[in-house]
Amino acid sequence: MKKHNPIRNIIQKEWRMLATDLQTIMLVSLIPLIIVGQVILYIWIASNFGDSIAANQFFLNSLERLRQSMPPASGLSQSQQFLLLLVSQFNFYLLLIPTMIAVSLATFSIVDEKLSGSLEALLATPVKTWELLLGKALSGAIPALVVTWICAAVFLLGMAALGWGNLIGLVVTPTWFISLFLLTPAVAVLSFLLGVIGSSRAKDTRNAQNAALFIIFPVLALVAVQITGVVWFTPLFTLLLAVAIGLIDVMTLRVAVRLFQREAIVIKWR
Amino acid sequence: MPAIESYGLTRNFGQITAVEDLNFEVAEGEILAFLGPNGAGKTTTIRMLAGIIAATSGYAIVAGHRTDKDIDRLHQDIGLLTEAPGLYDRLSARRNLEYFAGFYPGLDSVAQAQKYLKVVGLEERSEDRVGTFSKGMKQRLALARALLPEPKVLFLDEPTSGLDPEAAREVRELIANLGREGRTIFISTHNLTEAEQLCHRIAVVRTRMVALDSPENLRQRLFQREVVIQMESITRQVLDAVTGLSFVRKAVPEGKDLVVELDDALSQRPELVKGIVDSGGRIIAVNERRHSLEEIYLNLMREAGHEKA
Numbered sequence: 090m091k092k093h094n095p096i097r098n099i100i101q102k103e104w105r106m107l108a109t110d111l112q113t114i115m116l117v118s119l120i121p122l123i124i125v126g127q128v129i130l131y132i133w134i135a136s137n138f139g140d141s142i143a144a145n146q147f148f149l150n151s152l153e154r155l156r157q158s159m160p161p162a163s164g165l166s167q168s169q170q171f172l173l174l175l176v177s178q179f180n181f182y183l184l185l186i187p188t189m190i191a192v193s194l195a196t197f198s199i200v201d202e203k204l205s206g207s208l209e210a211l212l213a214t215p216v217k218t219w220e221l222l223l224g225k226a227l228s229g230a231i232p233a234l235v236v237t238w239i240c241a242a243v244f245l246l247g248m249a250a251l252g253w254g255n256l257i258g259l260v261v262t263p264t265w266f267i268s269l270f271l272l273t274p275a276v277a278v279l280s281f282l283l284g285v286i287g288s289s290r291a292k293d294t295r296n297a298q299n300a301a302l303f304i305i306f307p308v309l310a311l312v313a314v315q316i317t318g319v320v321w322f323t324p325l326f327t328l329l330l331a332v333a334i335g336l337i338d339v340m341t342l343r344v345a346v347r348l349f350q351r352e353a354i355v356i357k358w359r
Numbered sequence: 360m361p362a363i364e365s366y367g368l369t370r371n372f373g374q375i376t377a378v379e380d381l382n383f384e385v386a387e388g389e390i391l392a393f394l395g396p397n398g399a400g401k402t403t404t405i406r407m408l409a410g411i412i413a414a415t416s417g418y419a420i421v422a423g424h425r426t427d428k429d430i431d432r433l434h435q436d437i438g439l440l441t442e443a444p445g446l447y448d449r450l451s452a453r454r455n456l457e458y459f460a461g462f463y464p465g466l467d468s469v470a471q472a473q474k475y476l477k478v479v480g481l482e483e484r485s486e487d488r489v490g491t492f493s494k495g496m497k498q499r500l501a502l503a504r505a506l507l508p509e510p511k512v513l514f515l516d517e518p519t520s521g522l523d524p525e526a527a528r529e530v531r532e533l534i535a536n537l538g539r540e541g542r543t544i545f546i547s548t549h550n551l552t553e554a555e556q557l558c559h560r561i562a563v564v565r566t567r568m569v570a571l572d573s574p575e576n577l578r579q580r581l582f583q584r585e586v587v588i589q590m591e592s593i594t595r596q597v598l599d600a601v602t603g604l605s606f607v608r609k610a611v612p613e614g615k616d617l618v619v620e621l622d623d624a625l626s627q628r629p630e631l632v633k634g635i636v637d638s639g640g641r642i643i644a645v646n647e648r649r650h651s652l653e654e655i656y657l658n659l660m661r662e663a664g665h666e667k668a
Contacts (some may be wrong), residue, residue: 091461098461102450102617109449109488206443208506213409213439214462215431352412356372 094215099224100231103198107232113193117232119187121240127181131248136171148174154321159259173254176260179244180310181312182321186240187233187277188219188308194229194262195284196297199308199354204294209355218346222289226342234277241269263324280304282341289349360423362387363408363658367417370403371658377403379567380417385512388541390534392554395564396514401547404564405514408545409439421513435463438510442502442517448490452481452500455489460507469506475503479533495510495526502533513537515546531557551652563656568664577655584624585648586631588617591641600638604631618648630662 107113147173155174156163162170202208211221248257283304284297291297322330363385370378372486378400379560382448384389392399406412408419410430419426422436430580446455453472460468476482479499489497498518505513518534534557538544548554554561563569569579590597593612601610601619609620617635623626624647635642 093461093464093466095462098458102447102454102458105454106447106449179415205447206441207447209441209443210413210444210459212411212443212460213434213437214439214459215434215464215506217431217461252497312562355406355411 095220099221100228102223103228104232107194107228107343116193117190120193121186121236123184124186124189125240125247125259127245128182129251130242131175132172132248132251132253135168135175149216158321158323162259169256173259174258176248176253177262177265178312179260180241180265180273183237183241183269184273184276184308184311185305186237187230187273188235188280189237190307191229191277191280191284191304192302195226195281196288196291196300197294198225198229198285199288200291200294200297200341202275203354210309211317212351212355217348218349219342220349222282222285222349223342225276225285228275229284230274230281233281234274237273237277238269252316264327265302265321267324267327267331268313268322272334275331275334275338276308278338280308282338282345284340286348287346289345289354294322360387361385361419361420362389363391363419363434363545365408365419368404368407368414368418368419370407370412370536371415376566378407378414378564381564381568383562383568383571385543385545387543389560390538390544390546390562392558392559393494393545393547393564394549394551394554394561395569396549396660399565401564402414402516404517405439405545405547408516409437411439435508436511438500438508438513440501440505440513442516442520444497444499445547446489446500446504446547449488451486452476452489452492453485455500455542456504456507459504463508466508471507475506476500478506481528493526495522495529498522499533500524502507502530506537511543513542514546516548517549519550520549522587527553551656555652561652563659563663565660565663565664569659574652575654577652577659578650584621586619586621586624587613587646587648588619588631588635588642589644589646590615590617590635592642593617594639596638597635597640600634601631604634607631612639 151174152167152170154168157175159173162173165173197207201209245257245261248254248260287300288297291300363383363386365381365383368378368381369376381404384406393404395401403412407414408421408426410421410424410426410433413427421433424430424433424436426433450458453476456472456475460466460471473482473485476485478503481500481503482495484492484496490498492500502515502518504516506630515534519530522530531553531582532547534544538557544555546556546558558574560571560573562571563579570580592615596651597617598610598612601607601617606622608622611618619631620630628645632642632645
């Protein structure tokens, strides 16, 4: 007999459903490919036009911060420094992967159940609201996270393949690890929780998706502040950010439970 | 102890009262039909009793749990067949059942799914996706889902609605079997035949409780007992003799039939027959006239409508 675990039960069911939906699988794998492709394009641009772009006043401040935080970078040419600046942003770009997948997956999670009528049957079982919402969020966040880590590995392999292997040692820093294994999971869970909230409050799938698009903006802002050098992500700062977002995850789950109005969902959705 | 007790259960939606002051009990092992027109509050009542929505006032005790205080334990002891089957079309029948069974602590989800797939006759289609099922099969599967936790009280919201006659019959047979097992079942329906075939008592509702009794008692209450006496011919003497009997309320000839309304058709019938025979009448047959549940229901609805007006 299986051990009683409602969250695992929800995750398994969501994955089984996902496995039968080829269109969504394609979409979910396409987003990371686009992001990795984008970064490879940046590498190519930087390797060809690095000097002229790096000379732009906009990036000078960032390059200065780069040299301060990574002294070995001072020995590199300006184009190589600029390249390093770009590739070191990749772990923040990676944050876009779970957020964008959340827009595709999480936004349908509750709306679909409402429309099919399965939610009322589900609410008549002993499942608790937080279990339902966390299960829904994790069922999307876990694969999104795995895809993100695969992308990170592919990116490093790509760097080596393109002849930038000498920069890998400067990219794979404590910040990189903290970002990948603490910040990214925290952001992934947050994105999916926000998506699930949007889905439980929306009137239809389109409405839910529109609301969830706002999830992406904070992550884009994070990338922007890093690339412009406004805030430099040191290991400590990244760690604190990951912890803060982890706490926000817990608070968001509590808010999600409060916003999940069982009655309104059952009565208004027929 | 009753399986369901309702005390002044009321639910308002804004200015609209969907259910008002429902007071009733359902005994253990009883099957109760909840009859009423669309918008009478049947589904709202089921949702309140199943702890899915809260009552505006009043409360109920279902399977020993208060619907306003003990929802977690209530949900472990009830089964609900919703109006729409609400199944996952892309999952197999077995996976659907295992998923829902997985929410009940202490339940072997695999064994329960297997057991109830067999009960509803879908064992051979257990690995097929639900999306390939007919409406009737989906309804049977949804019924299996409601039975998974071995509920003390089973709520069925319009169980045969939208099904073809054969599928409806199959579902009705399943419900009848469950009734024979001694389960407490609360059925919301507007199918009168279904209600009469399956249920011990009938509750007629129109926002408020209009009537609650067995079909037989409702008949007796609403219509005077009528006896139809088939005769060779109805003479003046026979008619005078019958109308002269103190317990006869009315006697109307209908061709060769004499329709007599009595206070109590059972005990007064021999006296009536004696009176007819003594006045020279020749009787071919004596039958009791039964009113259909439809007549009872329409009568009650008319009365409720007048009261409301």
